[in-house]
């Protein structure tokens with residue numbers, strides 16, 4: 001099993017196999033049930049719009065963290081630039097997905113090969129419609145495909161309740177967040193059922 005997984009990871013790293021093809025879904029975006037939202041792997045052409053979604057999500061939804069403090073917000077946004085988004089999408093060690101509705105990007109997620117979730121942002125226009133949940137499911141499925149049995153992340157104050165309801169548990173005490181709220185290291189044990197989106 002360990003040999004098969006490391007072989008798989010090597011093939012994924014080299015790009016010789018598309019992640020979706022592991023489930024017979026090569027190049028097929030995954031569609032959410034009951035709505036027109038789809039999750040697909042991001043391409044560098046998505047970088048501008050994906051970056052805008054992340055920046056709006058931070059500015060408009062994460063008030064519990066930045067409390068509308070312009071200095072905190074500027075510092076937070078300074079890492080979420082178009083150039084950084086493009087390099088995350090192009091990075092072979094990172095897997096970035098976008099949620100789309102029609103032609104519009106309404107959510108962005110990313111995970112590393114070791115199962116660390118580094119992005120999960122929904123457009124303010126699409127809040128509480130299941131987008132972050134669907135993105136998270138896709139990232140967890142990806143982590144499983146890569147042989148990880150856990151996912152870990154650092155949650156904002158804003159999203160803590162969301163991750164708790166998605167099965168994540170906090171480990172360690174709250175840490176200082178980027179703003180005035182706290183951040184929370186969280187982990188989830190994955191099971192193969194997480195593969196279904």
Ligand SMILES: CC(C)(COP(=O)(O)OP(=O)(O)OC[C@H]1O[C@@H](n2cnc3c(N)ncnc32)[C@H](O)[C@@H]1OP(=O)(O)O)[C@@H](O)C(=O)NCCC(=O)NCCS
Pocket residue numbers: 057058061062119120121122126127128129130131132133134153154155156158159160161162163165166
């Ligand atoms: C909180 C947030 C992550 C939820 O994502 P979403 O796409 O809007 O919502 P979804 O429909 O996928 O998930 C709904 C879940 O959010 C949680 N939720 C509901 N209201 C909430 C609130 N006011 N605050 C926080 N979480 C809430 C619940 O767990 C709910 O699940 P339930 O309906 O089964 O109870 C999102 O709205 C948000 O604020 N994102 C800001 C960016 C961010 O902090 N990202 C995380 C970086 S670590």
